[in-house]
Amino acid sequence: DAIASPTGLEVPFASVCKLVRKRLPNAAIVVDGAHVPGQLSVNLDELDADYFTGNVHKWLFAPRGCAILYVRKHKQEACRSPIVSNMDEGTFADRFNVQATRDETAFGSAAMAVEVFEKFGGMQGVTKYNTKLVRYGVEKLRNEWGTELLYEPTTFMFAIACPIAEGKIKADELMRLLLLYFRIQIAAFSLQDKLWIRVSCQVYNTEDDIDCLASAVLQLKSMLG
Structure with a gap:
């Protein structure tokens, strides 16, 4: 957890990632950053985590059901969408972008949500x-x-x-x-x-x-x- 949802308490997740990486070099590190986008500034390239997720609908103004998934390059091939589509053998982005009849309204509004966020400063x-x-x-x-x-x-x-x-x-x-x-x-x-x-x-x-x-x-x- 980056921010504990029930309490709103910020966890020192960047330090925890570094500590885990030091002690368990081969561990797969996943950061649940549901409340991070729009609340904290995080450099994912510098964060010592293999996976990072964060909701865009909590603090970044997108409709519900919109989130980001960041996966380190060397982990992407093994990371598969839970819904298999005809793009299952495509790129990492393709496997998650094309999922049959899923409603993509929230996904499509993400860019506009970021624009609104910028208008607020x-x-x-x-x-x-x-x-x-x-x-x-x-x-x-x-x-x-x-x-x-x-x-x-x-x-x-x-x-x-x-x-x-x-x-x-x-x-x-x-x-x-x-x-x-x-x-x-x-x-x-x-x-x-x-x-x-x-x-x-x-x-x-x-x-x-x-x-x-x-x-x-x-x-x-x-x-x-």
Whole structure:
């Protein structure tokens, strides 16, 4: 994992890859970078991994079902698509590009998604905005809820303890009620007998969204008694 999905915690994956390569030279190293594109800058040529995957639909604005697969040159021949087509004996790219009647809408929109990302300032501009919003969110929720962070955030996500006791509500129900009553979508999970909320900050979010979340959770807490 490059970024742990439930918590938003960034893993030192580049260092881990180097360590594994040093100790186990023949190991096949796979990096799950689902949340990386649009969130972190990574030089795949310098990353000591054989395989890298990353979703384009999470932080890079493409529709769902769009991702990248990077495979080192010497590993490409053995890397086969799970769906066999008439291009199975073609190039590495052909084997994955041509897959019968698959809907390629998301794939075809990837270039436009990158253009939209660049209009928001590219990696530098998006990082500047989102980092500022994360800092605001951390301080706002910590002060309003009086709870702790799970870790100091280094990405566009952060996890903070929910002020509602775990015995009052489960994570799935918390997410459902916030969406049902307040039209707010967050990720929630249980860890060490506490409920935690993962907040994601993107360029279409504002400080008002953070304020609404702060208020909604406190209202929900009051509703639950």
